[in-house]
Amino acid sequence: MTPSPxxxxxxxxxxxxxSFWVMWGGTLINRAxxxxxxxxxxxxxxxxxxxxxxxxxxxxxxxxxxxxxxxxGGTLTDRIGRKPVMVFALLGGAATLAxxxxxxxxxxxxxxxxLYALISNTYRPASGAAVxxxxxxxxxxxxxGLLYWAINVGAAIAPVLGGLLAGLAYGWLFALNAAAMTxxxxxxxxxxxxxxxxxxxxxxxxxxxxxxALLWAYAAATFLxxxxxxxxxxxxxxxxxxxxxxxxxxxRIIAVNGILIVVLGLPINRLIATGASSRLLALSSVLLGGxxxxxxxxxxxxxxxxxxxxxxxxxxxxxTIMKNVIADLAPPHLRGTYQGVSGSMWxxxxxxxxxxxxxLLTHRGAPTLWFSALGMALLVAALHLLLGPHLRARHAAHxxxxx
Numbered sequence: 001m002t003p004s005p006x007x008x009x010x011x012x013x014x015x016x017x018x019s020f021w022v023m024w025g026g027t028l029i030n031r032a033x034x035x036x037x038x039x040x041x042x043x044x045x046x047x048x049x050x051x052x053x054x055x056x057x058x059x060x061x062x063x064x065x066x067x068x069x070x071x072x073g074g075t076l077t078d079r080i081g082r083k084p085v086m087v088f089a090l091l092g093g094a095a096t097l098a099x100x101x102x103x104x105x106x107x108x109x110x111x112x113x114x115l116y117a118l119i120s121n122t123y124r125p126a127s128g129a130a131v132x133x134x135x136x137x138x139x140x141x142x143x144x145g146l147l148y149w150a151i152n153v154g155a156a157i158a159p160v161l162g163g164l165l166a167g168l169a170y171g172w173l174f175a176l177n178a179a180a181m182t183x184x185x186x187x188x189x190x191x192x193x194x195x196x197x198x199x200x201x202x203x204x205x206x207x208x209x210x211x212x213a214l215l216w217a218y219a220a221a222t223f224l225x226x227x228x229x230x231x232x233x234x235x236x237x238x239x240x241x242x243x244x245x246x247x248x249x250x251x252r253i254i255a256v257n258g259i260l261i262v263v264l265g266l267p268i269n270r271l272i273a274t275g276a277s278s279r280l281l282a283l284s285s286v287l288l289g290g291x292x293x294x295x296x297x298x299x300x301x302x303x304x305x306x307x308x309x310x311x312x313x314x315x316x317x318x319x320t321i322m323k324n325v326i327a328d329l330a331p332p333h334l335r336g337t338y339q340g341v342s343g344s345m346w347x348x349x350x351x352x353x354x355x356x357x358x359x360l361l362t363h364r365g366a367p368t369l370w371f372s373a374l375g376m377a378l379l380v381a382a383l384h385l386l387l388g389p390h391l392r393a394r395h396a397a398h399x400x401x402x403x
Contacts, residue, residue, distance in 0.1 A: 020134050020143055022191045023127060024150050026184035030090070031154025033180025035162040035173040036097055037062065043170050044109070054106060058113050060354075065117025066347030073122025074340015075208050077129050078333060083194045085126035085336075090185035093120035094178040101174035120181075121347070128339035132327035133195030138273050140327065145269030145320040152261040197332060207337065214390050215329055215338055217383065219345050221281075222322065224380045226349035227356065228288055228373045229315060232257070232308065235357035239295065239366040240304065249301050256308040261316060268316050277325050278388030280317055282381040287314030289377025296370040314377075328395045 013021065036043075044055040077085045096116040103109045127147075135143050165172040237250045245253075272280055291311025297303060323339065330338035360369040 015139065016143060016146075017134055019192050019195065020131065022187055023130065024146060026187045027127075027147055028150040028154050029187075030180050030184045031151050032157040032161070033177050033183075034154065034158045035165060035177045036100070038159055039162055039166055039170070039173060040113070042166075043173075047170055048104070048109070050106060058110050060351055061110060061114040062117045063347050063350035065114050066121045066350065067344045068347070069118045069121035070125055070340045070343035070347060071208060072118075072340070074125035074129075074337040074343070076122065077126040077336025077340070081194050081197075082126045082130040082133065082336070083188060083192055086123050086130070086192075087185050087188050089120050089123035089126065090181045090188070093123075094181040094185070096120075097174050097178045097181070101171055121343075124343045125336045125340035128323050128327070128343070129335040130195055131323070132330070132335045132339075133197055133332075141273040141321055141324040142269055144323045145265070145273060148319050149261070149265035149269065152258065152265060156258045156262060207334075210334060210337060210341065212329070212338075214387065214394060215326075215341060217387055218326065218329065219341055221380050221383045221387070222342050223345040223349050224376050224383075225285060225288065225318060226346050227353050228292060228377050228380075229311070230349055230353035231292060231357045231369070231373055232311065234354040235361050235369060236295065238358070239361055239369065242361075242366065243298055245301070245304075253301060253304045253308055256305045257312045257315070260309060260312045264313075264316060265320075269320050272317060272320060276388070277321055277328075278384050278391055280321060281325070281384040284314040284317035285377045285381035285384065287311060287317070289314075289374040289381075292370050292373040292377070294370075296367045298366070325391065328391065328398065331398070 041055045041059055044050045044058060045052060050058075073085060073089070093116055096112055096119060100109065100112045100116065103112050128144075131140060131143050131147070134140075162173055165176065232254065236254070237247075240250050240253070288311045291307050291309070291314060294307035294310060295304060297307075322342070326338050326342045327335060357369060360372055
């Protein structure tokens, strides 16, 4: 007998602790109110009158700040706790956005955007470590998937609301974005309980750069995966423009990504949470590379939408389980640090992806760009298969240590 929707909801809510649902609800609020960054380039060029080159420098500062913030935030998380770092990131980010709304000189805007990236991105390793503390096993894997789904539902809402608000006045973007971050911080202060953490082993030291070859191998795989994935949001629009497609065409093509994530995110999360991580990660990389290779065919809107659909499936699998893999690698007293190392690779890739992709597109052409993406993705797939036995051995060692 199929349970009623209310019974299924009660089971879902009861499967995870209250602190997790505080994070889930706060994440949805925060991402639905993430108005400033998606419209920042437009704001800088149309409202403030800066050139495209000046706006690009400001936007690249987000990646640089994210790279340093996640490494530092991870270590800070292990030193002072998950909750203080998450609250600091949200309230500090809100304050920085409020100041950015009134900034006029270019140097001040660049400095504030960099500061925003440095402060707000410390949230990421803290949240990843908090989930690892709160849950274990398959429940933890599903919890990371639920958070990823909430992020994307919010991300689907934010541009629509942001476009309406920008039509009224850009000041609303800054005010309501800061309000959403503050609301989430208040939820954490009032309702989030700092998870109990295992004591630091005698002689163990906290470190910014762990000496763990397996972690760095997964960090390299993360960087290469991100380098390919980010082409969908950097060079894809430029490549499509060369084929004669307009901004509306690109919007319809890339919308497939958000639709599939919202529709398939939860079912895929349930299907793969108990699967073999290394083989799933290899599959995700093959799908990612195969999807981008389809863009080389230079066909219709429908063909490019199909390509986006294929690489979105790879994204869904990778994003659903990668944080859990990193949590499996980490000793309990370094969970924040390990999440920070992995997350910093996304900051580095967000800086390198437009440069590398733009160079290949300009000097070698779109087919070379997309087949290079395929080659890199296949390299990542092979790396995950090679790392699989080492990941399983690490997981077994941590399980034995807790027994």
